[in-house]
Amino acid sequence: MFDALSDRLERISSSLRSRGRLSDADLEAALADVRSALLDADVEFGVVRAFLDAVRERLSGEVLSQSLSPGQQVIKAVHDQLVDILGSSALKITYASRPPTVVLLAGLQGAGKTTTAAKLALWFKQQGRQPYLVAADLQRPAAVEQLRVLAREIGIDVFSQSSDPVDVAKKGLDEATRLGRDVVIIDTAGRLAIDDALMREVRAISDVTSPHYTFLVIDAVTGQDAVHTAKAFHETLELSGLIVTKLDYDTRGGAVLSARGVVGRPVVFASNGERLADFDLFYPDRMASRILGMGDVMSLIEQAERTMDPDVVAESAGRMMSGQFTLDDFMAQLNQVRKMGSLGGIMRLMPGVTKEMRSAASNVDEGQLNKIEAIVNSMTKRERREPVIIDGSRRARIAKGSGTSVSAVNQLLKQFSEMRKMMRQMGGNNPTLPGPMGKMANLAARAQAQRGDQVPAGFESLAAGMKAGAAKQGGPKNKKKKGGRVTPPKQR
Amino acid sequence: MIVLIVVLILVALVAGDVLLIRRLRRRRREFASRTRSLVPEVLVTKVASRPDLNDIETMERRLSASRSVFERVRALSGVGTLSREQLDVVEEVLLRSDIGVSTTNEILALLQENGAPSGIASALRVALLASLNTDRTIRTEASPGRVPVWLFVGVNGVGKTTTIGKLAQRHANEGRRVMLAAGDTFRAAASEQLQQWATRTGSDIVRAGEGADPGSVVHDAIGRALARGADIVLADTAGRRANSTNLLDELSKIRRVADREPGEVIETFMVLDATTGQNALSQAREFLAAANVTGIVLTKLDGTARGGIVVAIERELAIPVKYVGVGESVDDLLVFDPRNFVDSLLDA
Structure with missing residues (x-):
C-alpha cells in the first residue's frame, strides 16, 4: 500500500506515452494518485486539498516540457510545489545582540522534546556558542534526570530546581546570564494532548522568558492530528519554526507538510537518529523526495532534461x-x-x-x-x-x-x-x-x-x-x- | 563487452522515460503474509477484565475530539443508496480519522454495495465493527510452573513505561503481585521512571545500569519473580524505530530469553501512540515479525487523537487492540471495547 508515488505516476505515464500530451482527464487521474500518496504519507486532508489545487494551477500554467513524460511532469510539479511549501521563507538563526539568545521548546509528550533540547544544545555548541539547558519539564517523572544524563554526555550544564516550571525557567535564565552563557534552551513539559493547563503553563514560561525563538517539536510519524497540535501551539505561542523528530523512522513524514502548511512557519531543524549528533538543519528538497518516496530520481530527471x-x-x-x-x-x-x-x-x-x-x-x-x-x-x-x-x-x-x-x-x-x-x-x-x-x-x-x-x-x-x-x-x-x-x- | 550493452540500454531506459521502481510494494506484501502465520496459538487460561470506567458516556467524553471528526457523518440523513456527496463526506471523515486510504476505500466499497438501510451512521458502524472483530482475550496465566511475562515493545515516546506503570497498578488492584523488569537500558532515566512506578504501585523491580543487556535484566526479573512468588512480570524494553534490523534482532533476543523456562511470554504488547498516522502499520508489521505481538495498547486516545488507525491495523494485520489510554491518570487505561469505541464516535 506504500507504493512510491513516482512509481504509480510512471504507470500512468506509460499508458500515456504514445499521446505525449497531458489531457485534463489524465491530469485528474494522476492527481488522484498524488492525493492517495499524500494521504498515505499522513499529510492532513485539508492540506492535501489545498496542495492539489496549487499543483493543478502549476501544471495548467506551465508549458509542457518535451523531454519529460506526462507522469514525470506531474511528479516534477508536485515535487516543486512540495519544495516551495517546505522551503520557502527559511529561518536563519541569528543571535541576540544582548545575550543570551533564548530558545523555548514546546510540544506534545513523546514528540522528543527533551532529547531535542540536548541535540539542539550540541548543535549550538558546534556553532561555537555556549549553550545552557533549563529543565522546566517537571511534569513527566524523570524528565529532568533524562536531560541531565544527556547533557552530561555532551558537556553542557543543566539548570533545574523542584519548584514550579515558570519559576525554574526564570531562575534558569538568570543563572545563564550570570554564567555568561549566550544561548539558553528551555525544555518544557508535554501533555498527552493539548489542554488548557499545558497551554497556560507554556504561555507563562514564554511570558517570563520572552524567547527569541519558540520551536514546536513535532513527531514525523504523527497522523492527521499534526495540524491541530501545530495550530493550537501557534495560537498560544506564536512559533518561530518547527523541529521535526524521528525522521529516521520508516515514515514519509507528511506531518511535516501538514504542520508547515497550517502554521506557515519554516521547519528549521530535523532529527534523524537516536544519537545526539543526528540532528541538523532541515533540507526541504530531501523531505519532498521523501514524501514522494522517490530518492534522487529528480536529479536524474533534471539531468536528462538538461542534456x-x-x-x-x-x-x-x-x-x-x-x-x-x-x-x-x-x-x-x-x-x-x-x-x-x-x-x-x-x-x-x-x-x-x-x-x-x-x-x-x-x-x-x-x-x-x-x-x-x-x-x-x-x-x-x-x-x-x-x-x-x-x-x-x-x-x-x-x-x-x-x-x-x-x-x-x-x-x-x-x-x-x-x-x-x-x-x-x-x-x-x-x-x-x-x-x-x-x-x-x-x-x-x-x-x-x-x-x-x-x-x-x-x-x-x-x-x-x-x-x-x-x-x-x-x-x-x-x-x-x-x-x-x-x-x-x-x-x- | 556485450553484457555492457544490457546495462547501457537499461540506463537508457531509465533516462529515456522508463522509471519503474517497484521495490517496496512487493516486499511489504510478502512481509504481511509471512507475519500473519507467526502469531502463536496461546492457551487461554483466564481472562482479566473487569467492568470499570469503560462505559459509553466516559468514552464519549474522552473521545470528544474524534467524535467531532465524525460529527459530519452523524449529521448525514437518509437511507438506502448513498449519494456521491454523502460518500465524499464519509471518505473525508474516515481519512481525517487516520484510517488510511486503503481501508477507507474498502469501507466505502462496502457502503456502496450494501447501502444504508437504516441510516448512514449505522451503516458505517456496522462496517467499522466488522473490521474490529478480532479476538481480544487478555492472558494473565502461563502454563503450570512457568512465570507469565508481558513484554512491552514500541517506538520511542509512545508511553511504554507509563503504560507498564498503569498496568502494574491494575494487576495490583486485581490482587496480583507484580515484578517489573526495567529492560529499557538505553534511554537515559527510563529505569528511574519505572522505579517510581514500582514504588507507587508497590511492585518489585529489577534494574540494571545504563547500557546493560536488556535480555539479562528480563531474565533476572523472571528468576526473582519465581523466587519471590510474583504472579506476573511486566518487562519494559527500549523504544526503537521499527526499521532497524539490529534493534529488532535485539528485541527478538529479549523475547526468546523471556520465553525460556521458567518464563513464558503470554502477551507481547505493542504500545502505540494514537496520534500516529500510517506509519503505525509499518511499525506493527515489523514488531509483529520481530516479537510476535499479541496485542496493541493504544495510548493518548483522548484529546485530539483520532484512533482510526486502530481500524486499519486490525483490518490489515489482525492484531487486536487490547487496552486504550484515554487520559493521564492510572484509571484511564481501559480494556478496549470496540462497540463502545465505535458507538462513542457514531452515536447521535
Whole structure:
C-alpha cells in the first residue's frame, strides 16, 4: 500500500506515452494518485486539498516540457510545489545582540522534546556558542534526570530546581546570564494532548522568558492530528519554526507538510537518529523526495532534461516499449546516455542501485562503448532496422568493417534480441521480478553464464551486485546482526 | 563487452522515460503474509477484565475530539443508496480519522454495495465493527510452573513505561503481585521512571545500569519473580524505530530469553501512540515479525487523537487492540471495547 508515488505516476505515464500530451482527464487521474500518496504519507486532508489545487494551477500554467513524460511532469510539479511549501521563507538563526539568545521548546509528550533540547544544545555548541539547558519539564517523572544524563554526555550544564516550571525557567535564565552563557534552551513539559493547563503553563514560561525563538517539536510519524497540535501551539505561542523528530523512522513524514502548511512557519531543524549528533538543519528538497518516496530520481530527471534531445528520446523510447526497437534506436539512446555523463554518475542517481553496481559501472571504459558503436556503424541501414537478415557473410563484413571479430558481432546481436524481448515484457507492464532491477540482474547473470570467459572483469561484480540489489528489494532483510544495540546506520 | 550493452540500454531506459521502481510494494506484501502465520496459538487460561470506567458516556467524553471528526457523518440523513456527496463526506471523515486510504476505500466499497438501510451512521458502524472483530482475550496465566511475562515493545515516546506503570497498578488492584523488569537500558532515566512506578504501585523491580543487556535484566526479573512468588512480570524494553534490523534482532533476543523456562511470554504488547498516522502499520508489521505481538495498547486516545488507525491495523494485520489510554491518570487505561469505541464516535 506504500507504493512510491513516482512509481504509480510512471504507470500512468506509460499508458500515456504514445499521446505525449497531458489531457485534463489524465491530469485528474494522476492527481488522484498524488492525493492517495499524500494521504498515505499522513499529510492532513485539508492540506492535501489545498496542495492539489496549487499543483493543478502549476501544471495548467506551465508549458509542457518535451523531454519529460506526462507522469514525470506531474511528479516534477508536485515535487516543486512540495519544495516551495517546505522551503520557502527559511529561518536563519541569528543571535541576540544582548545575550543570551533564548530558545523555548514546546510540544506534545513523546514528540522528543527533551532529547531535542540536548541535540539542539550540541548543535549550538558546534556553532561555537555556549549553550545552557533549563529543565522546566517537571511534569513527566524523570524528565529532568533524562536531560541531565544527556547533557552530561555532551558537556553542557543543566539548570533545574523542584519548584514550579515558570519559576525554574526564570531562575534558569538568570543563572545563564550570570554564567555568561549566550544561548539558553528551555525544555518544557508535554501533555498527552493539548489542554488548557499545558497551554497556560507554556504561555507563562514564554511570558517570563520572552524567547527569541519558540520551536514546536513535532513527531514525523504523527497522523492527521499534526495540524491541530501545530495550530493550537501557534495560537498560544506564536512559533518561530518547527523541529521535526524521528525522521529516521520508516515514515514519509507528511506531518511535516501538514504542520508547515497550517502554521506557515519554516521547519528549521530535523532529527534523524537516536544519537545526539543526528540532528541538523532541515533540507526541504530531501523531505519532498521523501514524501514522494522517490530518492534522487529528480536529479536524474533534471539531468536528462538538461542534456538529452527530447524528440530523439521520446521517439526511441516509444518504440522501445512497443518492442519495435531497432539498432538505430539503440545507438540514439546510447548517445543520449553518453551525453548525460559517466555511467557511474548516472547509476548514483538511480534508486535501488547498490554500491557494487555503481563501482562496476564506473569501471566501464569508453573504448568498449566505441567498439559497440563501430559495430553498429558498420551495418547497413537495413541491417540496423532488421537485424534478422544478418547472415554469416554479413557478419564477417561487419566484423571486418568495425575492426572487431565475428564473435563480437554475434554477441551484440544475440544480446540485442534478448533486450528486445525484455523490453516487450516491460512495455507489457507485467513484471515477474521486483522491478527492472530484478530483470537487469537476471539478464546480466544469464549473459554472464553464456559468455563467462568474455565478460569483462567489472561485470561479474556488476551482475552480483544487481542480484544483491534485487534480493534486497524483493526479500526480507538479511543483514547480519553485529552485537547488541549498535549505532543505527545514518539515513542519507 | 556485450553484457555492457544490457546495462547501457537499461540506463537508457531509465533516462529515456522508463522509471519503474517497484521495490517496496512487493516486499511489504510478502512481509504481511509471512507475519500473519507467526502469531502463536496461546492457551487461554483466564481472562482479566473487569467492568470499570469503560462505559459509553466516559468514552464519549474522552473521545470528544474524534467524535467531532465524525460529527459530519452523524449529521448525514437518509437511507438506502448513498449519494456521491454523502460518500465524499464519509471518505473525508474516515481519512481525517487516520484510517488510511486503503481501508477507507474498502469501507466505502462496502457502503456502496450494501447501502444504508437504516441510516448512514449505522451503516458505517456496522462496517467499522466488522473490521474490529478480532479476538481480544487478555492472558494473565502461563502454563503450570512457568512465570507469565508481558513484554512491552514500541517506538520511542509512545508511553511504554507509563503504560507498564498503569498496568502494574491494575494487576495490583486485581490482587496480583507484580515484578517489573526495567529492560529499557538505553534511554537515559527510563529505569528511574519505572522505579517510581514500582514504588507507587508497590511492585518489585529489577534494574540494571545504563547500557546493560536488556535480555539479562528480563531474565533476572523472571528468576526473582519465581523466587519471590510474583504472579506476573511486566518487562519494559527500549523504544526503537521499527526499521532497524539490529534493534529488532535485539528485541527478538529479549523475547526468546523471556520465553525460556521458567518464563513464558503470554502477551507481547505493542504500545502505540494514537496520534500516529500510517506509519503505525509499518511499525506493527515489523514488531509483529520481530516479537510476535499479541496485542496493541493504544495510548493518548483522548484529546485530539483520532484512533482510526486502530481500524486499519486490525483490518490489515489482525492484531487486536487490547487496552486504550484515554487520559493521564492510572484509571484511564481501559480494556478496549470496540462497540463502545465505535458507538462513542457514531452515536447521535
